[in-house]
Amino acid sequence: xxxxxxxxxxxxGLLGLAGAGVVxxxxxxxxxxxxxxHDAAATSGVATSYPFYGEHQAGITTAAQDRMHFASYDVAxxxxxxxxxxxxxxxxxxxxxxxxxxxxxDGAVGGSLDAxxxxxxxxxxxxxxxxxxxxxxxxxxxxxxxxxxRFGLAGKRPEALxxxxxxxxxxxxxxxxxxxxxxxxxxxxxQVAVHAIRNLSRIAFGRASIRWSQLGFGRTSSTTRDQxxxxxxxxxxxxxxxxxxxxxxxxxxxxxxxxxxxxxxxxGGSYLVARKIRMTIETWDRASLREQERIFGREKGTGxxxxxxxxxxxxxxxxxxxxxxxxxxxxxxxxxxHPKQNKGAVILxxxxxxxxxxxxxxxxxxxxxxxxxxxxxxxQFVRIQKSxxxxxxxxxxxxxxxxxxxxxxxxxxxxxxxxxxLFEG
Amino acid sequence: xxQRTTRLGLLVAASxxxxxxxxxCVPNSTTTSRSSSTTKxxxxxxxxxxxxxxxxxxxxxxxxxxxxxxxxxxxFYLLGADGLRVVGEVENVTPGVxxxxxxxxxxxxxxxxxxxxxxxDGVGRAAFTVTDSGASIKPAGDLTAQTTVAAKNYVxxxxxxxxxxxxxxxxxxxxxxxxxxxxxxxxYASTRAYYERIEPVAESFxxxxxxxxxxxxxxAEGDEWTGWHRIEKDLWPPAGVGYVALTPDQRKYYADKLxxxxxxxxxxxxxxxxxVSIDAISNGAIGLLDEVASGKITGEEEIWSHTDLWDFQANxxxxxxxxxxxxxxxxxKSPSLVKTIDARFAALEKQLAGYGSLTTxxxxxxxxxxxxxxxxxxxxxxxxxxxxKLTATLVK
Numbered sequence: 001x002x003x004x005x006x007x008x009x010x011x012x013g014l015l016g017l018a019g020a021g022v023v024x025x026x027x028x029x030x031x032x033x034x035x036x037x038h039d040a041a042a043t044s045g046v047a048t049s050y051p052f053y054g055e056h057q058a059g060i061t062t063a064a065q066d067r068m069h070f071a072s073y074d075v076a077x078x079x080x081x082x083x084x085x086x087x088x089x090x091x092x093x094x095x096x097x098x099x100x101x102x103x104x105x106d107g108a109v110g111g112s113l114d115a116x117x118x119x120x121x122x123x124x125x126x127x128x129x130x131x132x133x134x135x136x137x138x139x140x141x142x143x144x145x146x147x148x149x150r151f152g153l154a155g156k157r158p159e160a161l162x163x164x165x166x167x168x169x170x171x172x173x174x175x176x177x178x179x180x181x182x183x184x185x186x187x188x189x190x191q192v193a194v195h196a197i198r199n200l201s202r203i204a205f206g207r208a209s210i211r212w213s214q215l216g217f218g219r220t221s222s223t224t225r226d227q228x229x230x231x232x233x234x235x236x237x238x239x240x241x242x243x244x245x246x247x248x249x250x251x252x253x254x255x256x257x258x259x260x261x262x263x264x265x266x267x268g269g270s271y272l273v274a275r276k277i278r279m280t281i282e283t284w285d286r287a288s289l290r291e292q293e294r295i296f297g298r299e300k301g302t303g304x305x306x307x308x309x310x311x312x313x314x315x316x317x318x319x320x321x322x323x324x325x326x327x328x329x330x331x332x333x334x335x336x337x338h339p340k341q342n343k344g345a346v347i348l349x350x351x352x353x354x355x356x357x358x359x360x361x362x363x364x365x366x367x368x369x370x371x372x373x374x375x376x377x378x379x380q381f382v383r384i385q386k387s388x389x390x391x392x393x394x395x396x397x398x399x400x401x402x403x404x405x406x407x408x409x410x411x412x413x414x415x416x417x418x419x420x421x422l423f424e425g
Numbered sequence: 426x427x428q429r430t431t432r433l434g435l436l437v438a439a440s441x442x443x444x445x446x447x448x449x450c451v452p453n454s455t456t457t458s459r460s461s462s463t464t465k466x467x468x469x470x471x472x473x474x475x476x477x478x479x480x481x482x483x484x485x486x487x488x489x490x491x492x493x494x495x496x497x498x499x500x501f502y503l504l505g506a507d508g509l510r511v512v513g514e515v516e517n518v519t520p521g522v523x524x525x526x527x528x529x530x531x532x533x534x535x536x537x538x539x540x541x542x543x544x545x546d547g548v549g550r551a552a553f554t555v556t557d558s559g560a561s562i563k564p565a566g567d568l569t570a571q572t573t574v575a576a577k578n579y580v581x582x583x584x585x586x587x588x589x590x591x592x593x594x595x596x597x598x599x600x601x602x603x604x605x606x607x608x609x610x611x612x613y614a615s616t617r618a619y620y621e622r623i624e625p626v627a628e629s630f631x632x633x634x635x636x637x638x639x640x641x642x643x644x645a646e647g648d649e650w651t652g653w654h655r656i657e658k659d660l661w662p663p664a665g666v667g668y669v670a671l672t673p674d675q676r677k678y679y680a681d682k683l684x685x686x687x688x689x690x691x692x693x694x695x696x697x698x699x700x701v702s703i704d705a706i707s708n709g710a711i712g713l714l715d716e717v718a719s720g721k722i723t724g725e726e727e728i729w730s731h732t733d734l735w736d737f738q739a740n741x742x743x744x745x746x747x748x749x750x751x752x753x754x755x756x757x758k759s760p761s762l763v764k765t766i767d768a769r770f771a772a773l774e775k776q777l778a779g780y781g782s783l784t785t786x787x788x789x790x791x792x793x794x795x796x797x798x799x800x801x802x803x804x805x806x807x808x809x810x811x812x813x814k815l816t817a818t819l820v821k
Binding site for chain 1: 817
């Protein structure tokens, strides 16, 4: 059960809670990660801090924070015991940092003058700022690319933790692909998110090192109903039809791994697919508004489907104009990504915009760092992406350059560590 | 060297005075066995040989009585298995005089060497084996005494390296001045190794490191660029950018300047005032790893010759020597830290050995793949992180 820390839970927030019809302390499974605070100033609807320990890891159904630092790690040539010790150290550090504390007991300035400080210090004086830290295990943790079972985990690899297939148009660059472990740090303060990844990476030296990492500066999805739907760098609302934390039955059906799935240690966990999608901003910006809306299938201003209504109105894919042509282009993004086109497949999107300066040609090196959580990638992300990859009208303006998949274990119990059921079960 | 080096001056010791009063034969450990007798050996240091009466001894107390039969002042060194770390030494042995070095030795491999004239790499370098007598040997004396011995031995190591740098550099410059560029290129990296092992020491002498070791990019607008890297660029001239080779007169100018600076370094470390403190040794080890992480692993140090891995190896050896000198003291305070550092040193040394050795040469930096460089960088980070806690452990 998750409740924001006192200063995040304002009187106004409590009233909002009651108004939402959520009564008492027992808020159902699946909705335990959305903000309970509705402070008027907090437009993102994100509380000040979230508990680290719980049934599920935070940072999934948690109201999407504004900033993200994501890192993928390669595990060094260490043994199973050392891997467990890393996860224990990471767990302890994450539990502290998500509560707005220094990474270790001595902190940034409390230790010996002759030693490097425990904590790197750039988050001194900053609050937790809604920090969540979410850990995941990549396929290569279970079986190396050369087939080695380094940690005695090969037999525990969930069937759902597949190696992603090659999708039409993939232009993956090795330096943005894969990883044995991942950490997603999200916060409303970019410095807090960076501080988390930096300190966790430091703890890992000698046991794991960063393979690639990604900064995101603007959320492109809302994961709770209170959040305004944010826009991606194409200028369109993104995530309108996202799974929302409040829809507990949807969350249970599409996001969390239920008891009884093939890998028992994953019960309460989820699967994360990360895709680094470069956008060719400059050519997009030269496309007419009509063309842009045709590609999306939505109005740019309101986010409403071209077939009418408001942002949250269901699109009507069979609606025709008087001349008999379909209002919604069959190749539009919204149609191809829609559950109706994908046997009901739904994912919880949690992506972020990125701009990393410019490329050699002076173009903005910009795009979307797509993150999606789901119960089973085989019937969710893969199904949707197959539909999009070959046909989406938007593909002319996008290029998938990075890709990774991770099993996100359930949340840790206090006194235990993230991933304990994998090693102890 | 690079300008970001932050531990400048740490090796200038504050607590020097106490060390000066020491004799040259402070025992480095003591034996706790009930009645272990001293193994007494003799050493005859002549102009060309370093005759030790035996090449083996049982572990425990061993004394070396050194006689100087040459006409120059000599020194006797007992070195660790790496041939670098000074386990014990006697210096200033004048002709005709006898002096004794007494040490407590653990089982293992050592080297003996004499250094008549107190320069160069010495004469009569020979393996010396200590067999296991069964005696239990612990560091001698209280912490202060151990610290004093560690500091003294590190100074001896620094002197030994600089003493070897002087003739190596002379040979390198002789080839360069003679226009034998191929030979000069072949001597460049191995000459610099003596310097790279003790670089934080040179950095403590203000102007010396900039004048010896600045890279072109380190030099401020209007300042003169001198030292090894100036000559490096002339020996490996960049193609296609209009580089103008140095004239013989210019070569002589830069060679003389480098030679003078190396002599100044030699004088500085042999000054009676020169000493180091325990934290300076530890910080020197950390500083050497920082050098690797900031300059060598990026290929910035040897941008023309691409001999960065030679520097890497020398930095690593220097860091290891500094660490070994204080290891026993640290172990008593934090066994787990020492265990981690030991393992990470060994792993990085093994990894680097996969690319060559100072004897046979290394892979050139520009021939390494990105993945190989990343893997080496991971090893450096793995060692540097626990090593960064060494100083605080020692002084706590």
